[in-house]
Amino acid sequence: MKQWEDKFKERLEDYEMKLPSMDQQSFWDRKAVRERAAKRRRSFLAVAVGVPAAAAILLTVIMSINLLNTNNPPASSQSNYVAQTPTVVEIESDADIQEDILASTGDYVGENEEWVEIIEDREEKGAYLVVEEMPEFKGGSSALMEYLRNEVVYPDQAKSDSIQGRVLVSFIVETDGSITNPKVVKSVNPLLDAEALRVVSAMPKWNPGKINDSVCRVRFTIPVNFRIK
Amino acid sequence: MRTSLVSEQDLASRCVLKDREAQGELYARYAARLYAVCFRYLGDKEEAQDLMHDSMIKAMDCIGQFRFNGEGSLYSWLRRLTVNVAIDRLREMSRLRMVPLDSSMDSVIPEQDDDVDKIPASVMLDMVASLPSVRRTVFNMYCIDGYSHKEIAQAINITEKGSASILAKSRAQLRNAINDYLKRTGQ
Numbered sequence: 001m002k003q004w005e006d007k008f009k010e011r012l013e014d015y016e017m018k019l020p021s022m023d024q025q026s027f028w029d030r031k032a033v034r035e036r037a038a039k040r041r042r043s044f045l046a047v048a049v050g051v052p053a054a055a056a057i058l059l060t061v062i063m064s065i066n067l068l069n070t071n072n073p074p075a076s077s078q079s080n081y082v083a084q085t086p087t088v089v090e091i092e093s094d095a096d097i098q099e100d101i102l103a104s105t106g107d108y109v110g111e112n113e114e115w116v117e118i119i120e121d122r123e124e125k126g127a128y129l130v131v132e133e134m135p136e137f138k139g140g141s142s143a144l145m146e147y148l149r150n151e152v153v154y155p156d157q158a159k160s161d162s163i164q165g166r167v168l169v170s171f172i173v174e175t176d177g178s179i180t181n182p183k184v185v186k187s188v189n190p191l192l193d194a195e196a197l198r199v200v201s202a203m204p205k206w207n208p209g210k211i212n213d214s215v216c217r218v219r220f221t222i223p224v225n226f227r228i229k
Numbered sequence: 230m231r232t233s234l235v236s237e238q239d240l241a242s243r244c245v246l247k248d249r250e251a252q253g254e255l256y257a258r259y260a261a262r263l264y265a266v267c268f269r270y271l272g273d274k275e276e277a278q279d280l281m282h283d284s285m286i287k288a289m290d291c292i293g294q295f296r297f298n299g300e301g302s303l304y305s306w307l308r309r310l311t312v313n314v315a316i317d318r319l320r321e322m323s324r325l326r327m328v329p330l331d332s333s334m335d336s337v338i339p340e341q342d343d344d345v346d347k348i349p350a351s352v353m354l355d356m357v358a359s360l361p362s363v364r365r366t367v368f369n370m371y372c373i374d375g376y377s378h379k380e381i382a383q384a385i386n387i388t389e390k391g392s393a394s395i396l397a398k399s400r401a402q403l404r405n406a407i408n409d410y411l412k413r414t415g416q
């Protein structure tokens with residue numbers, strides 16, 4: 001190992017040794033949650049083995065309740081969500097999204113490892129990351145924000161479980177502006193991921209990217225932010 | 230029990246018996262260091278804290294497997310366990326896909342022996358954390374935690390040659406980061 005690496009190692013280990021104590025409460029809370037979950041799993045197993053009939057009845061009841069729920073026409077459940085509940089899909093301000101879009105296509109190495117891996121993958125397959133004229137959603141980033149705001153539906157289950165976060169979705173803008181190969185680059189939760197992916201896949205055609213005035217394929221990444229107020 | 234005076238062996242055996250106080254002392258003594266290890270591997274503070282908790286819990290469950298052999302062996306055991314949990318977690322999150330070989334990093338990068346002394350340790354940790362995950366993992370395992378290329382190759386499912394070349398790129402990237410930092414802070 002080279003000398004600077006030995007020093008690196010020494011300094012890091014020295015630093016590690018001297019770190020102050022960490023607060024224990026969050027650890028004990030987590031341990032308790034784990035133990036309760038394990039206990040619940042064990043007792044559930046015991047009960048399930050003993051009462052198959054009761055379980056079957058319960059299941060039928062639950063399923064019929066679900067059916068009743070899904071019979072609501074989509075329009076009214078949508079307006080319910082907007083008018084009555086306090087939760088909202090919050091899209092960042094213009095400035096935030098602009099910065100994010102710039103950041104996600106630039107040399108932001110190391111900010112997010114999955115993203116970097118995918119970028120290195122893609123380079124082999126002929127989609128550029130940075131070109132002279134970057135692709136653009138028709139109408140610009142404010143129009144993109146508007147589109148996301150209108151199109152995203154906060155998944156009910158995620159809403160009731162208070163799951164929020166920012167999903168990064170990467171895709172290719174083809175030479176004709178169509179959107180292909182959407183991929184979740186930074187995941188938050190399967191429900192949110194799926195919705196983010198759906199919305200990106202449904203985007204209308206973009207203005208394609210250009211090098212020396214000729215169109216080319218470009219890989220682009222955008223954030224879809226789910227925030228509960 | 231004056232917990233801070235308990236020897237490593239005593240502490241470990243009390244943890245085997247699930248003594249709450251002993252477990253608390255284990256956490257108090259080692260959590261911060263193990264957190265630093267996790268942060269080195271995962272590169273994200275929240276994930277590192279989660280992982281550290283998980284590996285502490287695992288340690289308390291498996292402490293029966295610890296065999297004392299000298300001062301500091303408890304920490305070494307905990308650290309090995311934590312590194313393994315970190316690598317498993319990285320693999321689970323599929324962040325260890327093979328990075329394609331490229332020769333663009335072959336040029337010589339200027340370096341001076343005492344450069345590293347001029348950088349605060351927390352900044353060094355951040356530099357490691359900001360490497361892309363495959364490079365970060367190989368650098369951590371080889372340069373800090375002393376695994377061989379063979380062991381690294383087995384742990385993360387790549388070839389030994391791949392490990393060596395990824396190490397070279399990680400060194401180059403860190404060297405560049407160090408030089409940039411020194412330039413930015415006018416040194």
